[in-house]
Amino acid sequence: MDQRIKLRIEYLRANLKYLNDTELAEYNRLTGQHLTHQHQQQTQEPYQAQQTHQSNQGYQSSQAYQQAPRFEPQPSSDGVNQHHYKQHKQRPVKKPKNKKKRKKVSFWKKLRRFLLLILILMIAFFIYGYQRGKSHAPEGLKTEKFSGQKAPSGATNILILGTDQRDFQTTGDARSDSIMVMQIGAKDKKVKLVSFMRDTLVYQPGVSQYGADTKINVAYNIGEQDDHQGAEYMREVLKKNFDIDIQYYALVNFNSFATVIDSLFPMGVKIDAKFATIGGEKVKSVEVPDDLNWTPEHQDPIQRIKVGPQRMDGRTLLNYARFRKDDEGDFGRTKRQQQVMQAIMSGVKSPLTLFTGSSALGTIKGVTSTNVSDFFMLTHAPGLALNAAKGIESYTVPENGDWVEALDQYGGSGLQIDFDKYQAKLKNLLG
Template identity: 25%
Template sequence: MPAEPPERDTSADEAQRWHSTTYGKPRRGSARPAAQTPGREQRLAELQRPDPHRDQYRDQPRDQHRDLDEGGAPPAERPRTPAPRPARARRPHVRRRRVLAVVAVLVVLAVTYPVALAWRGWSSVDQIAAASTGERPAATPGTTYLVVGSDSRDGLSPEEIAEYSAGGADISGQRTDTIMLLHVPDGGGPAALISVPRDSWVPIPGHGKNKINAAFAIGGAPLLMETVEQVSGLRIDHYVETGFGGFAQIVNAVGGVTMCPAKAVDDVRAGLNIAAGCQQMDGKTALGYARYRYTDVQGDFGRVQRQRELLGAITSKAASPSTLLNPFRAFPLASAGGSAVTVDDDSSLTDLVGFLRGMRAATGTGGISMTVPVSDPNYRTGHGIAVKWDTEKALAMFTDLKNDDTEALRSLVA
């Protein structure tokens, strides 16, 4: 019987293996075989192996790549917030359409606003038969307007008569406080505004010699136009008239006017009591300023000069941008101005606009403002004290107007 091999002392082997380890861990080469570490060639092969997910998620946000590297779910399986779209630039043709729309609106307003304003004024204007019924001079170049300020009280209430100091024993009938000629030349010369003194001594067709305002009292606008045409040889194209109340309404409609009297005025008949110096005048005050003459040392000559100054201030204020571009002032002014004016029945809206432009030009810095030349302001007649013209100078003035040579009038301006 073969002898059995002696038993091996396993305790000594275990102790030897324990003490030969680090921190009680088996050392390399122990009895339990470890997994073989991959070699350098194998690791390079793994790195070079194509990753099926690399190209798919190359453009994904960085945090999704990190999730994938850290073992999270693939980005395709996680909810993704869409990135905000960048603001799209406005298309050039859209901007162009909007600019054209704005321009079109401005053009429409630029055309319709003045037309509506002019029509508002024209619709309020009264028209009368004012043309001369007698023999008339031949047509002359340029456009000549006969401008009349009537002192008729027709249409005024008792309160308005008292307000404007228009009472008295002679309130019946019609008279003229103002007679002017406005000539607008065709040749581009200066517009001329010429005052005709109301007491001018002239022949009145069919009524002998008298003061010129008697023609208006006798035969109204037609006889006055005939008288002016016969004495001047000038063809009158249009007639424009305003009265007491109308004049005051126009001044109030423009918001008042600034006038600068050199002296204080206290005139009971005109209802005027003002201090010297520049001041704002309302309609009532401006009317009195235009009417008074008894306390003026120049009498009617001082009055006609103030009337031209007032007309210049009114037209300048009415034509200012602050008035015309403000519809809350422009439309009431057009309505008040239209209702205050009476024109001949041959006039049109174009003629009225031409009158307003001519009045503004004549009273401006380049215009001509004058009175018919006079030789005797205290000419005694059978009808009282009248004004006698300087025949030679007056005829020269009318000849210049008939020739449309308004520039030549400057030599006659005092």
């Protein structure tokens, strides 16, 4: 039976006592009964008794209801039919559904969600740029075996090596021009940098014959000749002589250093070039070896660098950091290397610079030999830049003039130092 018919029958039955002639006729037609107004008071059947009869008559009643013309009663003079007609046409008022009230989101929650979305997008952009720079980087140095250990203080020490290897040379031909240990993640949030002068005489396991009789910069060369373990052997030498635990290493040669600088600083590194006296006289400019352009066919190329503030590209910065022909010699070179590191860290002190330079960081990772993971670099680079912006605490081993000139086991000139003294100083500095 049509649902509309069923609902109509139920409505008419519920109001059987009050039906007018037209409604009573409609009820009889739909149910197949023949009730009159005399029966209305006696014929209030229960719904269950009618159900069987309705199901038998349903199909015919449905057809009759659909085919029969609608009866539109004419209003009588007394207005009775008009009253019932209006009552019949009036639809029952539907009660509005109770809608659950939505909780209003506060302004601060909306702001937090917006900032979280921006942060996620920035991280995604940073990672994309990093991976893109890494994949497009020129072929770099291979990662070496490195058995690093975390410092007891919980801080992270990173061995930074700069070698004098050129493109036409192998790593076995190179020695380390710059030897640094950078500490990050210390409790005091300071970035610390310890530089070791290359001519410092140290004890090298398996090599030294008379105690501390070998220059420290030779350690990388010796390790490279032993199945490319230059960084690892340097770590062992520093641990043996200065009791420093080093977890990671990063190594660059001439070309990779210049690529790093030019990728991270397309406009150059801002630096105040300084030189000591030469032959006791002050200088306004200095001719320095142009190491990046040195080839067997074109030996000893020269570049002139002026004293004072300027911007240096990777080639110029390399030549500036390696120069040691002023009156401070190797100590002056070590100071310039620390100055260069300070300038680099100062240039990336803003997290925005890191995000816009994420591709450059990927390039750095691609051309550098290092055991630093992508995850470590991505998660620590912003914090490192922020902490370095407050200043890098630098220290040199040995301090200026705090050495005795001595010969190494090969008859070359070296620097003899007090190891007990410097072990205590480094323990106090690095923890």
